[in-house]
Amino acid sequence: MYHRREYPGGRLLILPRPLVHEALRRPPTSHLLVTDAGYFPHATRHARSRLRGSPQAIVIMCTEGSGWVEMDNSRCDVEAGQFVIIPPRVPHSYYADPDKPWSIWWLHLAGSDLPALLSAVGLTPERPTGLMADPIRLVELVASICDDLAADETQASLTAAAGAAWHLLARLAAERSNRAGNHQSIARVQTYMRENLATPLSVPALAAMAGFSTSHFSARFRDATGYTVVEYTKRLRMARARQLLITTRDPIADIAHAVGYTDPLYFSRQFTAVNHLSPTHFRTRSLEEQVH
Known part of the structure; x- marks a missing residue:
């Protein structure tokens, strides 16, 4: 497992791709798998551009500062308290604001149940951002995912991370319902x-x-x-x-x-x-x- 800090106080965890392919062939991680996760605080000059998209869905949660994401030839600003979901294989770019760079928790997700979970959250490339009604709990979940991936590469750790990711997406879907309920x-x-x-x-x-x-x-x-x-x-x-x-x-x-x-x-x-x-x-x- 590759594990380093790109920003002071940050975290970056990436599963080896052979392990990803293996985990996606066996349950329960075949249903949902966290392939990458991390935390970038005050991520000055942070930027990514993927002309062919990513094989995984990308979830980005902004806790401070701001940035923006570009998909389908349109730009969407991202502020503190918002999250972004970039679907698999959708070309995209995202950038930290140069004046007030964002602090973000993020993860990449794969698995057979991912389309249904993303559908429940309800974001699209045309409208990729949502408001985090409970950022404390959501950040705690991503932090626990990072802890699980940092522990080791056992099936137990990957399963624990997948469970927290499932909980994360379920909460985002529930918050969608709360927003519809005039919260x-x-x-x-x-x-x-x-x-x-x-x-x-x-x-x-x-x-x-x-x-x-x-x-x-x-x-x-x-x-x-x-x-x-x-x-x-x-x-x-x-x-x-x-x-x-x-x-x-x-x-x-x-x-x-x-x-x-x-x-x-x-x-x-x-x-x-x-x-x-x-x-x-x-x-x-x-x-x-x-x-x-």
Whole structure:
């Protein structure tokens, strides 16, 4: 398995193609297989162009910054909180924005069940982007796929990665149903929360933004995301803190302020509760992993 980091703090995992051919001939990976996966933070000058397309479907989830994808002679901009699906064998190009390059989690997928799963998600080359209603869970799934592929090349690891990929596509399909069920107001609030991590956020103010009473908003928010507003805010802030710990040398106190905590000690306790590592230990371990 090929495994390296192309961007500081990033990940890149590619299965050997002989192993891909073998895995696609035996169940359960014949039904769905992750052939490549990774994470590119702040991917300056990141670009790909495939005139004949890719043999696999490509899923790209943008968590920060922006970029664009070109298919069928048309360009579609991609912003933070959106995902893109490029079907197999469709010629395409995609690029990180030169001024605010995207941070993306991505994977390549193959298998006999892939067409039905992509159909359920509902994107097309003409309309290839969708809004991630619950980016935290989706990113956790792709991160777990990377962990599985990084472990080894056994059938068990490939099957575990395939299971997480199935879950990912199922959630994207479910979010399509949620969007059809008029969850756009919740999605708008989630976008605001992601873009204003350092701003104090009150549930009544967010409810007013969505046009609901506080109690109705809280119920709908939990239904859409699986989290309370407070827990969702904390996880958004911790995800951003992890990125800053990996990609910058900023002091812990500055990172705490950047993600909305005025008390660095309280931030450290919250970070440790979520990650089971203190911010300092998390940064140290990440640096050690980059060296090895």
